[in-house]
Every structure is written in C-alpha cells, then in structure tokens.
Amino acid sequence: MTRTPVSPVNVTVTGAAGQIGYALLFRIASGQLLGADVPVRLRLLEITPALKAAEGTAMELDDCAFPLLQGIDITDDANVAFDGTNVGLLVGARPRTKGMERGDLLEANGGIFKPQGKAINDHAADDVKVLVVGNPANTNALIAQAAAPDVPAERFTAMTRLDHNRALTQLAKKTGSTVADIKKLTIWGNHSATQYPDIFHAEISGKNAAQVVNDEKWLADEFIPTVAKRGAAIIDARGASSAASAANAAIDHVHTWVNGTAEGDWASMGIPSDGSYGVPEGIISSFPVTTKDGAYEIVQGLEINEFSRTRIDASVKELSDERDAVRGLGLI
Ligand SMILES: NC(=O)c1ccc[n+]([C@@H]2O[C@H](COP(=O)([O-])OP(=O)(O)OC[C@H]3O[C@@H](n4cnc5c(N)ncnc54)[C@H](O)[C@@H]3O)[C@@H](O)[C@H]2O)c1
Numbered sequence: 001m002t003r004t005p006v007s008p009v010n011v012t013v014t015g016a017a018g019q020i021g022y023a024l025l026f027r028i029a030s031g032q033l034l035g036a037d038v039p040v041r042l043r044l045l046e047i048t049p050a051l052k053a054a055e056g057t058a059m060e061l062d063d064c065a066f067p068l069l070q071g072i073d074i075t076d077d078a079n080v081a082f083d084g085t086n087v088g089l090l091v092g093a094r095p096r097t098k099g100m101e102r103g104d105l106l107e108a109n110g111g112i113f114k115p116q117g118k119a120i121n122d123h124a125a126d127d128v129k130v131l132v133v134g135n136p137a138n139t140n141a142l143i144a145q146a147a148a149p150d151v152p153a154e155r156f157t158a159m160t161r162l163d164h165n166r167a168l169t170q171l172a173k174k175t176g177s178t179v180a181d182i183k184k185l186t187i188w189g190n191h192s193a194t195q196y197p198d199i200f201h202a203e204i205s206g207k208n209a210a211q212v213v214n215d216e217k218w219l220a221d222e223f224i225p226t227v228a229k230r231g232a233a234i235i236d237a238r239g240a241s242s243a244a245s246a247a248n249a250a251i252d253h254v255h256t257w258v259n260g261t262a263e264g265d266w267a268s269m270g271i272p273s274d275g276s277y278g279v280p281e282g283i284i285s286s287f288p289v290t291t292k293d294g295a296y297e298i299v300q301g302l303e304i305n306e307f308s309r310t311r312i313d314a315s316v317k318e319l320s321d322e323r324d325a326v327r328g329l330g331l332i
C-alpha cells in the first residue's frame with residue numbers, strides 16, 4: 001500500500017542557538033512535538049552573531065538523520081523565519097541583567113516580541129499556534145499578540161507547563177504517589193514568583209488532593225514557594241536557567257494543544273483571559289484548560305476558596321501592572 005505523503009508542518013524556533021533551543025530542536029525533529037507520523041520543517045531564528053552556532057546545531061540535526069525532518073532554514077530575519085509557520089516557539093528573549101529595572105526589561109523585550117508578532121501577523125500560516133517561552137513570558141506573549149491583529153488572539157499562549165510539571169512532582173513526593181496518579185492540578189496567573197499552583201481541585205488516584213495532603217501550612221509555606229521559586233533555585237544550583245525541563249514543558253504544551261487533554265484531566269496554559277474567574281479580559285494569564293481538535297477551553301465552574309482567591313488576585317494584579325507598563329511604553 002502506498003501512503004499519501006503528508007505535507008510537513010513548519011515549526012519556527014526563536015533563540016534556536018540558546019540552551020533551551022539545544023534541548024528542544026532534537027525532540028521536535030524526532031516527532032515528540034506533534035506526533036511520530038508528522039513530518040516537520042524547522043525554521044531557526046537567531047540574532048546575527050549567533051547564526052554560526054545555529055548552523056552548528058543544524059549540522060547536528062542533519063547528523064541525526066531524523067526520518068521526519070524535511071528541512072532546516074536558518075535566518076536572522078523574522079519575516080523569513082515566520083513565513084508559512086504553523087507552530088511558533090518564541091524562546092529567544094532579552095534576559096534581565098544587573099542594574100536593569102523591570103521597565104527596562106519589558107522595553108528590551110518589546111523590541112523583540114513586537115516585530116516578531118508583526119512578522120507572524122504578516123507571514124504565518126492561517127492555523128498558526130504560538131507559544132512564548134522567553135521571559136517575562138506572559139507579557140511578551142501579550143506584546144506579540146497585540147502586534148498581530150489579523151491572527152485570532154487565542155493563538156498566542158505563554159508557558160506555565162513547566163510550573164505545572166514542577167507542582168506535579170512536588171505533590172507526588174509529599175503524598176507518596178506518582179505523577180501519573182495526579183490529575184486536575186492548576187497553575188493560575190503569571191509565570192513568576194507570584195504564580196499560584198492550586199491543588200484544591202486536583203485528584204490523586206481519584207481522591208481530592210487537598211484532603212489527601214490535609215496540611216495547609218505545608219501548602220502555604222512549602223509547596224507554593226517551592227514551585228513558584230523553582231526557576232530561581234535551578235539558576236542558583238546550575239548557574240544557568242532551566243533548559244531541558246523548559247524544553248520538555250514546551251513539548252508538552254504544544255503536544256497537548258494539538259493532540260488534546262486526556263479524559264478526566266486538564267493542563268495549565270497561559271492564555272488571553274476571556275474574563276473567567278475574575279481575571280481581566282485580555283491579559284495572558286494561566287488557567288486550567290482542556291484541549292480538543294487543536295483548540296482549548298477554560299475549565300469552568302470551579303469553586304475558588306478564599307485561600308486561592310487571594311493568591312490568584314495577587315498574580316493577576318502583577319500581570320495587569322505589566323500590561324499597564326507595556327501600554328505606557330507604547331508596546332501594545
Ligand atoms: N516560561 C518558562 O517556563 C521558562 C523556563 C525557562 C527559561 N525561560 C526563558 O526562556 C528564555 C531562553 O532561555 P535560554 O536558557 O535558552 O537562554 P539562552 O540565553 O541560552 O538563549 C537565548 C537565545 O535567544 C537568542 N536571541 C536573543 N534575541 C533574539 C531575537 N531577537 N531573535 C532570535 N533570537 C534571539 C540569543 O542569541 C540566544 O541564543 C529566557 O528568557 C528564559 O528566562 C522560560
């Protein structure tokens with residue numbers, strides 16, 4: 001039997017020569033992002049001085065002889081990188097350096113994400129899906145989305161899946177369960193130290209996780225800070241920010257978005273708020289979502305207790321402040 005050739009999916013990765021890029025590209029090319037039967041074409045976007053390093057990574061990708069990899073383009077031009085893109089992974093960002101104020105950081109990233117949003121608007125495929133990984137991820141996603149008025153806003157998402165995965169493991173360790181036993185955990189808010197990992201609706205082997213834990217002090221003083229400050233703890237231990245786990249979370253995020261959540265479970269994604277759960281419309285905040293046929297929906301009807309409300313509101317306030325700051329800078 002002859003199989004009908006499937007046309008390749010164009011996947012653009014920005015910051016391709018960076019740490020996360022190195023941990024991500026091989027997994028995309030091997031089929032872990034979209035599926036073992038989906039051919040991909042990679043577009044690597046880098047700044048001019050890093051093009052040579054990106055070429056080195058591309059040589060290694062060639063040397064893996066991945067059957068699904070149908071081509072690699074390397075460029076420093078966002079208009080070329082996003083031409084016909086179906087999936088955009090926006091990883092490259094301006095890191096915060098010594099003496100830099102938050103406003104400076106937002107402005108520097110605006111200089112990256114605004115033109116990339118415009119390039120997506122002008123050149124990407126109609127079905128484009130965008131995941132922003134580069135920090136501050138939620139507000140960078142907002143900047144890119146605002147620069148792409150012709151693309152449906154919901155196609156711009158920010159990564160909180162790493163936080164979700166971190167929370168799964170911390171909860172599994174505390175309760176002597178495995179991550180596979182845990183369902184319906186939620187990260188709310190910003191990918192920052194204000195994020196709120198919520199176990200009140202989570203289930204461990206079908207039992208309510210908060211009841212299994214039954215220890216609000218652990219929740220407030222250990223679980224939440226451990227998850228929320230894990231990024232800083234990794235930087236402290238490794239001398240560099242998380243890379244393999246971040247790449248893994250990016251793979252999980254897009255795989256879930258494209259292929260659907262399992263029955264009886266949900267995932268956490270940073271998405272433009274529709275006003276659900278009192279989160280102001282338009283900011284890109286993390287919610288519990290189910291996905292099906294390439295689209296996501298916010299899980300509705302969850303009862304939010306006082307403990308959760310205070311924490312969700314604090315993280316959402318930070319996001320509203322970031323939105324106001326980038327608005328003030330004329331970035332959205
Ligand atoms: N959302 C999350 O959960 C999460 C987790 C870990 C890291 N991050 C963030 O991901 C980002 C990347 O991390 P990394 O460890 O790969 O950093 P890195 O410094 O190793 O790599 C970043 C790459 O981006 C490139 N770059 C910079 N500006 C660019 C532009 N305008 N266009 C294209 N490429 C550009 C740089 O040349 C560099 O190669 C950082 O902002 C980091 O804070 C987010």
Ligand SMILES: O=C(O)C[C@H](O)C(=O)O
Nearest residue numbers: 135230231232234241242
């Ligand atoms: O790069 C960082 O600042 C940390 C990163 O966002 C992480 O959560 O590991």
